[in-house]
Amino acid sequence: MEAVLGHLRAAIERGEYAIGDKLPSEAELCRTLEVSRPVLREALRALQTMGLTVSKTGKGTFVLANAVEDPTFGDYAASDLLEVRRHVEIPVAGYAARRRSAENLDHLAHLLDRMEQETDTTAWVAMDTLFHLGVAEAAQNPVFRRVIEEIRDALARQSAFLNELGGRREQSNREHRAIVEALMDGSETDAVDAMAHHLDRVETTLTDIVRSPRTDIPTEGGPEA
DSSP states (O other): OHHHHHHHHHHHHHTSSOTTOBOOOHHHHHHHHTOOHHHHHHHHHHHHHTTSEEEETTTEEEEOOSSOOOOEETTEEHHHHHHHHHHHHHHHHHHHHHHOOHHHHHHHHHHHHHHHHOOOHHHHHHHHHHHHHHHHHHTTOHHHHHHHHHTHHHHHHHHHHHHHHHOOHHHHHHHHHHHHHHHHHTOHHHHHHHHHHHHHHHHHHHHHHHHOOOOOSOSSSOOOO
């Protein structure tokens, strides 16, 4: 999927498909790139998330822009989502370190153990959102949990995007482990630092994806399925 996305993104950025142009049909792209339809559809969804294309039901996929600026996850732009996460989740981690219960810690530790063993991206992403909800619950303020619930779909979309294109899963597991250890120690400072580091890495990976199109995709012959 990464290879297909890189191939199509590079073609758009080179101007082979101009703004307003319709991309070839899925059948034609599958045939040309020699990939399965599910792989192609994942790549097309990623292009849309990046803001490069728009899908019109019954009409096809059209080029919307020739450069990636600010990916969109559900109803929220990535920049808006990250800004809110920094203002909410970092202090929430500090409150959680001070207020967490034994039940909160057991839940997060068990969830993290499952995440570290999970190999399916979809299942891991679902647990990722549960992890961040769990930290909010540990802060013992229902408003914090409600805020995370509001952005839960966007968090899941962002998580899937970063894992598919940025290989974030193992790094995220380590960052989540540091957060849980800080909560177990009851260290507000360590918890705040661990969550800030986690969000820094999210931003860095997202920036790398946005600014670094893959230009090493062969122009003749399709990427392997």
